[in-house]
Amino acid sequence: MLLNRGSGAEASLAEVVAFWIFKFNSARRARDPAQALTELFSSDPWWRDHLALTWDLRTFHTLALILDFLRETLERTGCGPFCLVSNSVQLVQMGGQISFVYASFTFETNYATCSGGLKLLPGPRGQWHAWNVYTRIEELKGHEQNLRRLSLRDTQVDTDFDVVVLGSGQCGLQIAAASKAIGMRVLIVEQNGRLGDQWRRHYDSLRLHLPKHHSQFLYRPFPPSMPLYPSKNDIADFLEHYAQVCNLNVLCSSWIQNATFDHDSETWVLDVRHRHRSSSRIRTGQLVFATGILGSSPTTLDIPDKSSYPGCVLHSVQYKSGSGWRGKRAIVVGAGTSGHDIAEDLYSHGADVLIVQRSSTAVVSKKLAIMYFAQHYPAGSSPDNVDRALESTPVLLNRQLAAAAAGFMEQVDAPLRAGLARAGFLFTDPDAAQMLYGRFGGYYVDTGCSGLIIEGKIKLKADIPIMSFTQRGLRFADGVEAPAELIVFATGYDTGTMRALAIQLVGPEIGGVLKEPWGMDEEGEVNAVWRNSGHSHLWYHGGDFKAARYYSKLVALQILATKLGILDRYQS
Template identity: 30%
Template sequence: MPLDPYQIASSWLQRYGNFLSSGDIHGAASCLQPDGYLRDLLVFSWNNRCVNGHEKIAAYLGTARELTSVRNMSLSSRPGLAPRLGGFHAMLISPVPDIVSAGFTFSCSIGSGQGYFSLVLTDPGEWKAVAVLMSLAEISGHEEWINEDGVYGGHTLAWTDVNTERCAAIEQNPHVLIVGGGQTGLNVAARFKHMNIPSLVVESNLRIGDNWRKRYPTLALHSPKKISEMSYQPFPITWPVFTPRDKIADWLESYVQSQDLVVWTDSRPLPNPTYDSATKRWTVIIERAGQHVTLTPAHIVVAAGALGAPKVPTIYNRDVFSGTIKHSSEYNGGKQFMGQRVVVVGAGNSAADICQDLSFNGAASVTMVQRSGTCVVACNTTRTLVECLYPDDIDVDVADFLMMAKPILLMQKAYGMMKEQFLEQENAMHQSLREAGLNLTTDKSIFWLAQQRYGGLDVGCAELIRSGKVKIKQGVEIAGFAENSVVFTDESFLEADAVIFATSSESIRDTMRGLFGDSTIDQTDAVWGLDEEGELKGVYRPSGHPGLWFAAGDFATSRFFSKQLALEIKAIDLGLLKL
């Protein structure tokens, strides 16, 4: 008899909901597999948690603030969330073919929520959840709005005058100061606007998008276009699959206008803002185009990315080197290195892009210095995966939610079960890279790598490595310089005219010490990477210092978690969350 996903999902949800509303924590835990995962985003605590196993789930639910108020659970009928059998999303969670997944909605004492679960049939014939996501969606009376009618004062007020007045009010007294006008800061600002949180963005560059324009000319997003959209504003249908540097820069600049965001360019906070615990306000001086402006926001969101100042190692005898030394953040194209011998330190995305660009522009030789193992995945593999996760027939916010329904630790476990199958399509490329001397690591899934930042997508450099046009120096670091060469830690040397350090950057938390001072930053948690539960560290969640937040990540991360950050700030303002 064919399985009925609606009937299976409905029966499970009713049982699970009854256990929660009655406060039966062990009953609720029993609705999951013995090693199942419960991921909670602001429902049972004002934080992100992901617990697995009956004992941990029951213990966590035993401390939940909203347990018995969770009621009115109902299956979703929205495309992408309605009950379904099998499918690509399910296969990412478990290789078992008979899996039923469904989205649902619920109410709680402070508002409404949404969730998602995936069920498998156990030996006794019961459907149990592999994973359950529960997420706070709205706070009652403070819901996110989408658009207004565009008619003001009964057709008596012009839009220009209305917008000018709104901007002036925010500039004089922003509730939130957002530091950084890249995609993260703008996603946060747009979300805050639609949650009625007055916010001002300050960006140090002269134009929005300059953080992209100043990078190397051949740079393009390695993620397909749908996953790289901004909140509320999809790309045109004619948009390229992988967005070039200048197109994304111009898009961000136009986004400020189309979303009516309040942004100051050529502006930056000056060191040592102070926080008054009595008034719960910051005092911060902004240098705006040479003028000083004092602001008193309740919150500061550092949205300058997870990566801070460029990280260039201190190396012996650097001053004796007669050639060029740059960090990858300063690299603006390979034409200036035509005919030169170039050493690129690093083996991630930026290093591979730079090596490819140098080779194309006629560098005499290009050598990639790889210090440790790197994961390399073909760009087409990633494109296929992402386009399955973000198909054209479902809205991007639904796709984001489905991604959140897959705990990273569970995805890593599933990857271990399907590793050989996944890597089979990469075998030819991986074999050629190993033969060329590259140290490859394949023990982590690409979902894990995306959050830990070690690895890269191949967009052409692998073929250059295979052919010998880009050489590999593996397992060493630069120990020192001579006039026309670099010396490695294995005491070998290589003649060089230029060295480019694609060595990432320090944590934005460390960079912010220069702005906030040690006493403030020492109160905050680590920023970026994954904690023991597979949740992002220190971003879009309380930092440890009141009124100070960090936001970082790719387009999809900031698009989804900007809503969570808005809910947290709104909850503080309403007295629901006390830090």
């Protein structure tokens, strides 16, 4: 949290940061820049760059890697001096264990205006050293963002676009808006008949477990009437509203049948099918797959003897409501967010519910979640500024900080953890990177289901493999048969769907060079989403609300830089 300080302390901190920035700018001109720069960093430094110096999403850890990166990029990019942003200096304390000074700065390169963040730690003899530096592109010179473009309707009927986006969820709409705001012509292709239908089709009780301040969109905030925890229909309706007020060009009830890349013109030729009219052909310089974090292919379990079971078997994507299951027995397989939500919904409608936990789950209380979001996204704060502050910390460093804060989290959630442990629940500590970029599940912000499990109102069977269906339900490895009239598999989705869809459309030759979108590389950055997909004219875009908001601008700027011929990625 931020520490209270008087004006004198503020001035002193500002002088500390200003002096460090002065020394950094001077070190670049020194006779021995490496030696001069070495003196400015801590013993365990990190530098995270988002396009400003590398035209990539990169993290450099260790002084040697940082010095190599700076030696190769500062001159090549024409990086100008860092300039401290007024009134940006603050002293930050984390969990009572780590204190650092944080400040923002700006600078320019040959092609762009950029921003950054700086975390300084106190050292011996009163010196301050950089622990974590963050640099990020903001605008391309001569192609600055102009939000008035979002107020203009695209009345020109055309078949040529700079960008075609597949999908109209939070990622598809925001990358389209970000691209339009910097002057590109964009078309969104959506297979559903109505914007927001991808949300409307989910189970009726679905609502966000995180507050609306975290889930805001680029350029157009939620209306004041939006509930603190929006429902699925609230989000679906806002997607429609957002496309309208940003004047986005959307083709609903349409899908791309195939995509052919013309190497001579460096454009895609897309054959588009429409549900209510004849097919069409369009051309685009860039193709963006914004088809959802998990795509649309449910993950199913191969359990023997399914044909012997006469009851109802659903995947969570097919489940709507527990209203028809009063007095019936239900099994929910899966203990992530959807599994908990569906189990609670069935219980609330009078069903006798068993939840099957196949692997450990990270559970945090609503109290802890509220504390986190009140600190990072307080009412009235700019999500854009908060996103930058949060993204400034490398993913792997965040893991270390989370470990430092684990004691505080355990203290706050001690009653919840103890109760779940007594119930036999398999608990794991949260790992945001793995949950959001790898597993895409295995976590739950408790909105009530944990209490029902602790009280025994929802039964739990944990870490006992399912062996087979039976005529009455499911049989487990311990020999126990669990009877049920309904079995819901809340087992997630196939994370390879986005790449599989791309290969299906572009064919095996280009598909063969495409990278796996998700997972993390050795630097802790996501494999290929928001960055090089393996093909210079094809992009993956996905993520939660914060990722959609933050990375849409970065993807749009990479697309524009590709069009202008200035995207030159740093290869270390």
